[in-house]
Every structure is written in C-alpha cells, then in structure tokens.
Amino acid sequence: MAELTQLTAVELAARLAAGEVTAREAVDAHLDRIAALDGVVADGDVWAAKPAEELGADEPHAYLAVTAAAARAHADDIDARRAAGARLGPLAGVPLALKDVLTMRGAPTTCGSRMLEGWIPPYDATVTERLRAADVVVLGKTNMDEFAMGSSTENSAFGLTRNPWDLDRVPGGSSGGSATAVAGLMAPLAIGTDTGGSIRQPAALTGLVGVKPTYGTMSRYGLVAFASSLDQAGPFARTVEDAALLQSVTWGHDPRDATSVPGEVPDLLAGLKRGVAGLKVGVVRELQGEGYEPGVEAVFAEALERLAALGAEIVEVSLPHAPFGLPAYYLIAPSEASSNLARFDGVRYGLRVDAPTAEEMNAATRAAGFGPEVKRRIMIGTHALSSGYFDAYYLQASKIRTLIADDFRAAFEQVDVLVSPTSPSVAFRLGDKTADPMAMYLNDVATVPASLAGIPALSLPAGLAAAPDDPSTSLPVGLQVMAPLKRDDVMYRAAWAFEEATGFRPVPVGPRAVATHDATQEVR
C-alpha cells in the first residue's frame, strides 16, 4: 500500500470514504513526517518550528507552527461522525497546510514577521472557517516572506524555507512554506495567497498546481492585508482536480469582505474533464523571450505542441501593455502596503518598543518589527503616495491597470484561455538574488499581468529543465493558464486536459532532494 503521505487529496478522500483509512491515521502520517523531517520541536499542543539558527541545511522548514492537538481532535471528530453515518464533504478528513497570513483561532498568526510574533488572533478567517466546515483538517501554519513580500521565502523573520527538489534552492515565494509542505509530502493540500504571483511562482518552482482565483471570489476576511486590491487566497495541490476541489469548498461570496464579488461562482467540477478539443488557446507574445531561461522556453514550446495535439487551436495574441505590468505592480502593491501596514503601530497587537511619546513609540516599534524588504516597500509606497507624486505614480499605475485589463478583454474575444511560462526561471539558489531587490522583483514578470486584471490564473507542472548553473539537476517548470474573469472553470478544464495527456506528476528527485520515501510511514 502506498504511503498515506504520497496520495493525492482525491485518492486519500476515496480511501477515507471507503473506510479503509481513518482521518486520524491520515493526520498522524503527516504529523509523523513533519516531525521527522521539517525542523519542528514536536512537543505540546502546538509544535513550534526550531529557531532559525538551529535549523539544519536538510530541514525544509515548511511549517512555522503545527497545530497537532487540534488536528488530531478534528480528525477524531470526523471519524466519529463518519462512523455514525453522517454525510461528509468531498474532502472530509484530508489534511491541509495553511499559510501563516490567514488567521485561525488558537494558533499564532505571524505573517513571517517579528511584528506579530506570539500574536494569537481572536477570530477565524472566512477561508479557515470554510475549511473547517468542509472538514479539511488544518495541520499547521506555513512559512512565508514577511507580510507576503518576496518571491523566495528568504524574507521570513523566522528563517528561510527550502525547495524539496534541491534543499540548496528557494521554493519561490511568498507562499514558499505552503509549496514546500505539499511538494515535500507534508500535506496533500495547502492554501497560499497570491498578490503578484505568490502562489503560482512557488507552485512552478516546486512542481505543483497553484491557483490564483478570480479577484473577489476568495474572501479576504481574516487575510492580513498586503495589497488589498490584488490579494487573493488560493489552493496548492499535486493535481488539477485536487486544486479544483479545494477551491470549490473555499470560494464564493462573503458579506464580511466588501471587495467580495456578489453572485454565484461557476461549478469547477462539472466540466473539468471535458478536454480541450476545439478550445482556442492564446500564446501571449509579450510573456516570453528575453529574460526567460532557455530551459523554461523549451518546456513551454513542448507544452504548446502537446496542447495542439490534444485538439486545441493555438494562436499568438498580443497584450501590448503587459510589459508595463511589472512597473505598475511595483507602485500599486507597495502603495497599498504602506497604507495597510500603518496598522502595525505598537498599540493593538504585536510588538511594542517603548518610547516617551506615541510617535517615537510607533517609529521605534516599526523599525524593530519589520524586516528589510517590508521597510523597502513601505518606503516606496509612502513616497509614491506622498504629496506631489500621487498622480505620476499610483494614479498612472492604476490607469495602466485599466489598459492591461482591456488588453485581456480583447484577447479573450479571440481565445478561450491564454498561456505563458509561469516564471522566467527554474528554482534559483538560496542567496542568489537577496542582494538585488530588482532582480528578485523580475520573478513576477509573467504572473503580475493577471493579478492587475483580476483574472484567474493557474500554474501547473509542464516538464523539467536542467538548472542553468548545474546541468545535473532537473527542476520543474510551470505552465501558466489564464482565463476571463469568473471563468475559473475554463482555466481548470484546460489545465486538467494537459495534465491528463502528459501524465506528468513530478515528485522531488535528485541528489539534494528531500526524502520522499520513509519506511516508518507505511500503512500497517
């Protein structure tokens, strides 16, 4: 019998429903693997990650906190209800890793920041609440770039997260902990958040499916805000169907989020397996070429051939304003961040550094509580919004947003979905880009346009490419699929057909990959 940690969510849910495995066994198998592998102190109700300086180079550090006791209690409760004949949801008993930017009662929410170290939120995020209602069992909170600002998960105040494919490389970011948890078989599912690519890029770099749903369809209530007009939570999974199921149980209108889109959301499962014959697939001219690694481009070209072989019609389309997406993003996101992060003032939650006056206390607290990248973005945003600069920066960037959305609208009059590489590079080495903020920002070049337009976008594994700095190491490459607003269903349909046809389901292998087989995990 395959190890429980290797199963997809759909496979695990089927065994749970058939009574072959209990939710408690599924949860314990994952907790055992986390305890053996991840670098946590497996002690007490909530397991804490080791301090950064004590983490070993072989410990991926996906989790910041593991809510072991609550997960076991939830699993036992599910098993009891199942035994009593209750009707349970399609993912009941399946474990999940939750990004530490979403609140959950009874566990710390840190956002990867000293600013919130030790803070226990007094309420659940809507996403957390819906996971609970669907009987998805939260295993713990995952590491992230501080306040979701970064593309490598090297900006966490609690130490970096490593890529399961090569522990010397980054998992991408900012949702790198969630990606590593799923790719490292420490959860079959995870929730991340994506502002400019923070789900899709780590999914690409770790060989997973990662989805940014249509803006406004996943509640932001209880999601600690970075850039409110862009932030969206979404799924990580090992298969397209797993991701679709997870999105299905978490999305939909929420009256507690004023930016939530009213009305029904489409059924993601009904047409999932209809195939792509006759579907028109647009290749975005501006999201390839210069700046994209040759290995990434080769896998992308192969993916287009496969889609054509499946009966999709491939056409080239242009998004003329897409090249302005990244500069616009790096004005809009920091501007909104500077406003959102004003709430961390040393008064209501988190850190306080005492000083004689309120203003000095605010400034000293923020200086001590925020890391370098967060300070950088607050500074950019404060400058961009300051008197005399607003029109040239934030307002102009918001107009470019309109032009990009118009470009997408025109493109979707010609095609059903658009595709591009998700990331210009495969996973890079730890430390390679930390000294140069601009080099790090360029990771987001292909993901940011969809964020600005609010449209749904997904990354799925398309193949492997040799690392440019080490030809003996093969690393995953992601294919990005984008669809019109609220047509997440079409996006999933195209992705499922590609996955089904390629049969490509990458599992971390290689000389520096995390162990994916552990004899102690066998189901007895």
Place this chain on the structure above:
Amino acid sequence: MALSEDEVRHVARLARLALSDEEVAALAPQLSAILGYAEQVGEVAADEVVPTTHPFALADVTRPDERTPSLPREDVLAGAPAVEQDRFAVPRIVAEEG
C-alpha cells in the same frame, strides 16, 4: 528619479520608521533603482484612461443593518502590548507645554 539620503529620511518620518544611518545609506540607491524602473509607467499616454482599483467596479457595498455580536473585549485586549482599565494603553500623544 534619484532619492537623496535627506529625502529618504523625510519619507521614513512620514512612514513612522526610525531608520538607522546605515539603513538610510542602503535604501537611497535601492529606492532610486526601483523608482527608476517603475517610472516606465510614465511612457504610456493614459490621460483619458479611467483608473482601475477593482476588476468588477463594485460600488456602495453594504450589508444588512443587523446587530451582530462583537468580539469579547478580553479576547481583543489579550493581544495588546499594554492594557489599562480595559483599554489599549499608549504613551503621551500631546507634548507637555515647555
């Protein structure tokens, strides 16, 4: 545009960030590089374009005006760094007269 160290200090004051001299020295060229890149947005003629802040252009979002319970006071204050008489405690805000 290039930001001078004095301009960085001014922005830091607006942002309520007590930056060290080393941080100011490091940030001046970094912020200049990022803003220099971002200024590409100015190359697009967009005077007549309406800015976007939400893809669905929602307006006047309200909820039914119904009473719902608030979080218990002790739960909210539990995370505060300083509490006095069931309230958030802060240092002096208005300076004393000299």
